[in-house]
Amino acid sequence: xNLIAKPSKENIKTYVPIGLSLVSLSILDVFVxxxxxxxxxxxxxxxxxxxxxxxxxxxxxYLIRIEFSGARSLDILNKNINSNNFNALLTLFxxxxxxKSIPPMLDWFILDANFVGNSKDDCTGDGACWVFIKVWFxxxxxxxxxxxxxxRINTAFLILFAxxxxxxxxxxxxxxxxxxxxxxxxxxxxxxxxxxGSFGLEYVESAAWGGLSLTFIISAFAILFCFPIGVILALGxxxxxxxxxxxxxxxxxxxxxxxxxxxxxxxxxxFPMFLPDGTFIDKLxxxxxxxxxFEAAYMAEVVRGGLQALPxxxxxxxxxxxxxxxxxxxxxxxxxxxxxxxxxxxxxxxxLVKDTPLIFVVGLMxxxxxxxxxxxxPKWLGMAMEGYVFAGLVFWVICYAMSRYSQNLEKKLSTEx
Amino acid sequence: xxxxxxxxxxxxxxDLIPQAITVLAxxxxxxxxxTNAQINMGNxxxxxxxxxxNQEASFDITFSMIEYDGSHSYGRAFLVGLLNTILVxxxxxxxxxxxxxIVGVSRLSDNYLIAKVAEWYVEIFRNIPLxxxxxxxxxxxxxxxxxxxNGISFYDIxxxxxxxxxxxxxxxxxxxxxxxxxxxxFIAIYFINSYATKQREQFGKQIPTLIIxxxxxxxxxxxxxxxxxxxxxxxxxxxxxxxxxxxxxxxGVSIIPELIALALALSMYTATFIAENVRAGILGxxxxxxxxAASIGLNKNQILKLVVMPQALRIIIPPTTNQYLNLTKNSxxxxxxxxxxxxLVFAGTALMQTGRAIEIISITMLTYLTLSISISIFMNWxxxxxxxxxK
Numbered sequence: 001x002n003l004i005a006k007p008s009k010e011n012i013k014t015y016v017p018i019g020l021s022l023v024s025l026s027i028l029d030v031f032v033x034x035x036x037x038x039x040x041x042x043x044x045x046x047x048x049x050x051x052x053x054x055x056x057x058x059x060x061x062y063l064i065r066i067e068f069s070g071a072r073s074l075d076i077l078n079k080n081i082n083s084n085n086f087n088a089l090l091t092l093f094x095x096x097x098x099x100k101s102i103p104p105m106l107d108w109f110i111l112d113a114n115f116v117g118n119s120k121d122d123c124t125g126d127g128a129c130w131v132f133i134k135v136w137f138x139x140x141x142x143x144x145x146x147x148x149x150x151x152r153i154n155t156a157f158l159i160l161f162a163x164x165x166x167x168x169x170x171x172x173x174x175x176x177x178x179x180x181x182x183x184x185x186x187x188x189x190x191x192x193x194x195x196x197g198s199f200g201l202e203y204v205e206s207a208a209w210g211g212l213s214l215t216f217i218i219s220a221f222a223i224l225f226c227f228p229i230g231v232i233l234a235l236g237x238x239x240x241x242x243x244x245x246x247x248x249x250x251x252x253x254x255x256x257x258x259x260x261x262x263x264x265x266x267x268x269x270x271f272p273m274f275l276p277d278g279t280f281i282d283k284l285x286x287x288x289x290x291x292x293x294f295e296a297a298y299m300a301e302v303v304r305g306g307l308q309a310l311p312x313x314x315x316x317x318x319x320x321x322x323x324x325x326x327x328x329x330x331x332x333x334x335x336x337x338x339x340x341x342x343x344x345x346x347x348x349x350x351x352l353v354k355d356t357p358l359i360f361v362v363g364l365m366x367x368x369x370x371x372x373x374x375x376x377x378p379k380w381l382g383m384a385m386e387g388y389v390f391a392g393l394v395f396w397v398i399c400y401a402m403s404r405y406s407q408n409l410e411k412k413l414s415t416e417x
Numbered sequence: 418x419x420x421x422x423x424x425x426x427x428x429x430x431x432d433l434i435p436q437a438i439t440v441l442a443x444x445x446x447x448x449x450x451x452t453n454a455q456i457n458m459g460n461x462x463x464x465x466x467x468x469x470x471n472q473e474a475s476f477d478i479t480f481s482m483i484e485y486d487g488s489h490s491y492g493r494a495f496l497v498g499l500l501n502t503i504l505v506x507x508x509x510x511x512x513x514x515x516x517x518x519i520v521g522v523s524r525l526s527d528n529y530l531i532a533k534v535a536e537w538y539v540e541i542f543r544n545i546p547l548x549x550x551x552x553x554x555x556x557x558x559x560x561x562x563x564x565x566x567n568g569i570s571f572y573d574i575x576x577x578x579x580x581x582x583x584x585x586x587x588x589x590x591x592x593x594x595x596x597x598x599x600x601x602x603f604i605a606i607y608f609i610n611s612y613a614t615k616q617r618e619q620f621g622k623q624i625p626t627l628i629i630x631x632x633x634x635x636x637x638x639x640x641x642x643x644x645x646x647x648x649x650x651x652x653x654x655x656x657x658x659x660x661x662x663x664x665x666x667x668x669g670v671s672i673i674p675e676l677i678a679l680a681l682a683l684s685m686y687t688a689t690f691i692a693e694n695v696r697a698g699i700l701g702x703x704x705x706x707x708x709x710a711a712s713i714g715l716n717k718n719q720i721l722k723l724v725v726m727p728q729a730l731r732i733i734i735p736p737t738t739n740q741y742l743n744l745t746k747n748s749x750x751x752x753x754x755x756x757x758x759x760x761l762v763f764a765g766t767a768l769m770q771t772g773r774a775i776e777i778i779s780i781t782m783l784t785y786l787t788l789s790i791s792i793s794i795f796m797n798w799x800x801x802x803x804x805x806x807x808k
Contacts, residue, residue, distance in 0.1 A: 080529035087528045094530045243436035247443060257789035258782045259746035265764050266782070269774040273457050274450040354546040361752065368549055375556070384556035392545045392553065399544035 007066045015063045016074065022060030026053040027095060034100050054092060061088035120380055132383040133390050136374045140367055140390075143210015149202060153213050156190040187224060191217075206284035207364075212394065215366040218288060219353045225292045226352070227345075230299025231338075235329060237300065238307055248300075255297035260355050263290045268362040287359050295352045302344035306337030339413050346406030350399055367391050454775060461772075469771050470495070476766050478757045480673050491767050498762035499784065505679050505758065506745040512684035513744060517691025517737075524696050535692070543689040548750050550686055555678035555754045562674075565656065566664040574653050580665070582672040583654035591647045595638060598645075602637040606630040675756035679748065687744045691737055698733035699725070731803050738796045742789055749785075759784060 007015045029040045030053050041049035061082050069075055081091040112127030115134070123129035133140070142150050163186065167178040194217070197203035209217070236248030255263070267290040268283070275281065310333060318328040338345070357368035365373060371387035374380055458465060470492040477487055481497045482504060523535035542550070560579065563569065568578035576583045589595065613624040641647040654669030702725050710724040751758035752765060764781045768774060 080527070083527055087526075087531075090526075090528055090531050094534055241432050241436050243440050247439060253790070254786070257786040259749035259760075259785060261749045261752060261760055262764060262778065262782050262785065265760070266778050269768065270778045273454050273774055276453050277457055277460060350544075354544075357546050357548045358750070360548075368546070368552065372552070384552070384560065385558075388549055388553040388557050392549050395546050395549060396541065396544045400540065403544065 007063055009066060009069060012066055012069055012071075015066070016069075016071075019060040019063030022056045022063065024060075026055075026057035026060065026092070027099070029053045029056075030096050030099050034103050053096065054089075057092045058085075058088060061091070120383075128386050128389070129383060130386065132374070132380055132386050136370075136380075139211060139374065140370050141211045142213055143365060143370060144208040145204060145210065145213075146202075146208070149196070149204060152193050152196070152201065156193045157213070157216070160186065160190065183224065187221065206282050209284065210365040211370050212367045214359075214364065215353070215356045218284075218291065218356050218359065218366070221288055222291045222295055222352055223349055225288075226296040226299050226348075229292065229296035230348075231303050231334065233296060233300035234303035234307060237304055252297045252300050255294050256301065260291070260294055260358055261361055263294050264358060264361050266290070283362055283364065287362055287364060291352065291355065291359075295348060295355075298348045298351070299345070302341050302348055303337065305344060306339075306341035307333065309340050310337055342406060342410045342413065346403060346409075350402055353399060353402070354395070367394060458775075463772065465775065467776055469773055469776070472771075474767065474770075476770065478762055479755075480676065480757050491763075491771070494767055495759070495763050495780070498757060498759035501756070501762075502745070502748055502751075502758040502760075505676060505683070505748045505751065505756065506741075508676075508680045509683035509687065509744050509748065510741050512680065513687035513691055513740070514737075516684060516688035518695055520688060520692035521695025522699070524692065525699055539689045539692055542685050547682060547686045547747055548753060550682040551678055551750055551754060554681050555674065559674045559678055564664065565666060568656075568666075574651075575669075576654060576656075576666060578666075579674070580671070581674050582677060583666040583669045584672060585651040585653050586668065586670045588650045588652055589647070590649075591641075591645065594641050594645050595647045598638045598641045598647075599634075602634050605633050605637065609633065673756070675751070675754050678754060679751050679756050683744055683747060686747075687740050690740045690743075694733050694736045694740070695729075697736075698729040698731075701732045702728045734803070735796060735800055738792060738799075742792050745788060745792075746785060 007019075032038050032040055039049060041052050044052065062085070064074065065078055065082055065084075065088070066074065067078075069078075082088050108127045110127070112125040113130055114123040114125050114127070115130050116122065117131045118135055120129065120132070122131050138147065138150070142153055145153065160182075163178055163182055167175050167182075170178065192198070193201070194209070195204060195206065233248050233252055236244050237252060239245045239248070264287060267286040271286060272281075314332055314336065315328065318332040323331070356366055359366060360369040360372065368388075368391050371384075371391050375382075375384045375387050455465075471490050473487070474489055474491045474494045475487045476494070478485055478494065478497050480501060482500045483493075483497060485493055485497050520535045520538055523531050524539070526532045526535070562577060562579040565576070565578045565580055568576040568583075570576050574585050609629055610626055613626045613629075616622045616624055638647075642649075652668045654666040654671075656664055657667040658664055706724055706728065707720055710720040715723065748758060749760045752761040755761060759781060764777055768777045771777070
């Protein structure tokens with residue numbers, strides 16, 4: 001019975017080549033089958049040929065599972081994907097599923113997709129109709145904003161990116177002014193530029209804004225305002241003054257307890273009832289207030305976590321230096337507390353960006369809303385898949401970049417060695 | 418002079434000023450809003466009140482778990498919406514938990530491929546807005562399903578089509594007895610477990626409680642089937658021709674595509690967050706704990722059951738409850754694809770018909786608030802119970 005001895009260092013010379021070729025054969029079989037629709041094992045009964053790659057691969061993996069073989073690459077392979085029978089099976093399944101799913105995806109995204117043309121009739125392939133995205137691209141980015149005026153949005157964002165980009169290269173002292181400009185001057189400058197109405201710029205009402213640029217505008221403003229409000233609420237919740245403390249708790253829990261969509265509904269249908277008859281607040285501003293207050297409540301809880309994590313000694317030390325409440329918080333407590341909760345802050349901001357599509361409930365259309373509009377256009381019916389895949393990709397890139405940036409920031413600011 | 422005196426000598430008075438200002442500001446805002454609301458409602462000739470809840474709703478709801486049609490009241494419509502919200506939340510929580518645990522454990526797998534796949538699952542689904550995922554499933558993926566006449570059949574008892582998923586209907590006789598038997602089984606399991614704990618602590622006897630509990634849960638309901646006249650039959654969906662080209666299924670239960678899309682998106686999205694909680698929880702149990710447990714002779718299963726899990730759960734459960742809460746609140750996105758949840762039925766249709774914005778939005782928000790607060794009370798109770806009791 002020495003023929004099927006347990007794989008070990010003695011028979012490594014025979015087992016490893018056999019095992020590796022079995023594994024390669026099984027992967028090759030699935031690969032050829034998936035990509036070229038050709039069954040290598042067609043000469044076998046169908047039931048057997050169906051399971052054969054699995055059996056071959058499994059046997060192969062069993063044969064090469066040699067502990068302390070001495071061959072470094074083999075050991076790494078075994079440790080990572082082939083540590084026992086169960087793992088070998090999981091590995092095979094994963095590889096097979098990945099190989100199997102590549103061709104249909106590739107077909108849909110690229111090979112069978114249509115890129116050229118300017119109407120739905122140009123989409124003849126079975127794959128995606130990227131013409132749809134191409135034709136509507138302008139709308140997806142700028143909404144219903146007049147074509148001739150779109151340079152204003154571009155300019156606003158170019159200034160933003162230029163200032164942000166430049167602030168990475170200038171000295172610390174100048175950086176402060178850059179940040180002050182970004183926080184206190186630019187938002188109003190940018191909004192004026194986009195909405196117009198003065199300096200000879202044509203007025204564009206906010207109902208016409210839309211697309212990805214609206215996503216950015218809303219996110220930027222909400223982030224700008226929700227952060228300070230959140231910090232104040234967090235301090236309020238930790239305050240020793242009962243009235244302030246309980247009002248803060250009530251405020252925070254109220255917003256955290258309800259879904260954003262009902263808050264937006266409220267801003268759309270209930271809030272106008274609370275204003276004197278005839279007063280009209282722009283829809284966009286109402287939405288901005290709603291989103292800002294909603295996210296500020298979440299921000300407050302994150303910041304509170306940081307405040308609670310600081311040792312009491314920090315407070316006592318600051319007080320013993322004769323600092324008052326605001327100086328203590330601004331100079332000693334908050335810089336440390338905020339640094340502790342960077343991941344939480346980043347998550348809240350991410351949630352904010354991901355929540356912006358919800359403004360469709362009040363009739364504002366950012367990227368997802370514009371796609372909803374485009375896919376119901378009689379000339380472009382049946383384009384939902386392309387549209388939502390595109391929107392998903394855009395949002396994914398933004399959110400993934402944000403989460404990566406926050407991870408880097410966390411590492412950079414970490415004072416622990 | 419008088420301010421200086423306040424500042425230095427009288428701390429109580431000094432504390433009073435900011436509080437008084439805040440309360441006054443809040444009160445004046447409330448009063449301002451309330452007067453405006455009163456004037457506005459007066460102008461429109463509507464008065465504040467909840468009497469409309471008893472009026473006839475006269476609109477239909479596509480999917481209801483209780484008997485409902487247009488002749489029922491707005492109150493009943495509210496209940497239908499609430500039940501639909503709870504239904505999709507429970508389904509979502511169930512699948513999100515299962516998927517979250519699987520993905521979370523997979524991320525820690527020593528199999529490189531599995532760990533990477535799980536990691537990418539989390540990175541992809543966490544970073545795409547939930548509403549887009551719902552739209553994707555509803556408008557893109559589920560619309561690609563076949564028409565009823567060539568629906569995807571599962572052994573001819575269940576059919577997946579563009580109009581929904583048709584599954585067999587359960588028809589019970591004496592369902593109450595069955596329900597009682599399940600409750601009885603749970604009570605029995607509780608006593609068995611407390612007896613087993615006592616035996617273990619006093620005499621060091623190990624009783625296989627898991628197997629016994631499982632058997633009890635099967636046996637007691639089984640008895641009701643055999644002796645107490647409980648029976649269960651299935652009504653299968655059957656293809657029916659309405660007109661030469663229109664087909665549908667008769668019988669069975671139809672699960673509408675809105676519910677499928679919503680439950681799918683909610684559970685796949687929330688699973689990524691639960692997976693991260695599970696991973697953090699398992700990583701949070703120190704290596705020393707496992708080694709210590711192994712060194713006093715516990716075997717692998719005992720280590721997992723008695724040492725790792727209780728500690729990991731303590732880390733996992735609080736943030737996971739939060740995720741359940743988020744899922745419930747996110748289920749309100751149902752309004753976007755017309756799944757008749759509380760927001761769509763009540764804050765949408767009912768509001769349009771009655772125009773009672775203040776009452777309806779308040780009721781809707783209060784409902785969610787009640788749900789949230791009751792879950793957080795439960796969570797605090799659980800945290801206290803699970804907290805390490807330090808001597």
